[in-house]
Amino acid sequence: MASTPLLSANTAASQNCQKASGSMENKATHSSFSIESILGLEQKDEGILAAKSQRPWIDTCNNLDGNPQLQLSAISCERPLLHANNYLMQEERVLKCEKYFSITEKVSYKRELSWYRGRRPRTAFTRSQIEVLESVFRVNSYPGIDVREELAHKLDLDEDRIQIWFQNRRAKLKRSHRESQFLMVKNTFTSNLLE
Amino acid sequence: MASTPLLSANTAASQNCQKASGSMENKATHSSFSIESILGLEQKDEGILAAKSQRPWIDTCNNLDGNPQLQLSAISCERPLLHANNYLMQEERVLKCEKYFSITEKVSYKRELSWYRGRRPRTAFTRSQIEVLESVFRVNSYPGIDVREELAHKLDLDEDRIQIWFQNRRAKLKRSHRESQFLMVKNTFTSNLLE
DNA sequence: TTTTAATGTAATGAA
């Protein structure tokens, strides 16, 4: 086992490209990588000051405290900075903010945290909601805005949730198709070898 | 919950316009939609001939038996049927299948089970592998594809394992921070009560 | 029992 902790690497190659998960081409530059590429590039820009809120679930914070500083600091970091220092600072800020919530407004500690992380709390669809969505998906995997609005109303969900659900569902279908295609090819290939 | 499956809708409005995600204007025509708009458009294309199997560890089954029936029944079910009946049937099939394995090929009954359950056998990282992973994690908890490939090569692991490990490691870090923060809140709260 | 590898999927951003 190589005991070199991979931290002594160096030289060049500071690209941040992400490989397509599941593809096996491009072993290009399998040589070494720089410290900079590990600590990587934090070229995270801040597209702050957007006009309309892209994160409606954060707005609930507005009537809970009069300290915009807290929201900004919590929202501004797109990438949740999980490494040591920044991460802790982040958490502390969230904590301070939490003091401004009343008991009743405080849904749960975890939920607040994810809010201030700037990420929408994960929606848990009910079984019946899934059933309806699936039944619609079977006949139309590309519902227009009208269908989505109708679904949103009938299922008591945001239209955005519907849209995202169909996007993810299409991705899942595509994945499963890829999978079955692969198996077919593989089986054909191996059976050709055997006969 | 509305039990009407939304398939009985009707009349007009068959546009397929996509709303800008995140905007909340234009509630135009929030009325109903036609069957045609649901059934519509099935313009499914298939980007076929994609490369990699999503469950490569199942492929090893090929050289262990000449009974594709077993593989098919095992693979075809996405959710590995964890409830009573199906699960038991599954186990019996695995047992029968196992007769075809030679001693050397038979790793362990449990391992076979997890294969046929469609779940990857749990990877047991060595201590030295963990050490390297941890040392990299300390400086960068979001390694790019280049770093992951490098790690995979040096540690003799699949790149997928590296990726999953970092995902779980990030989740663990988050959890521990949550917990310590929670303790801090509780302590602050109680000490405020006491003074 | 606890820890953690593996899985499924909602959410996000880039192209």
Add this chain to the structure above:
DNA sequence: TTCATTACATTAAT
């Protein structure tokens, strides 16, 4: 929109 990747909840192996 797709696509890759993330967070997060859950399952299950150790």
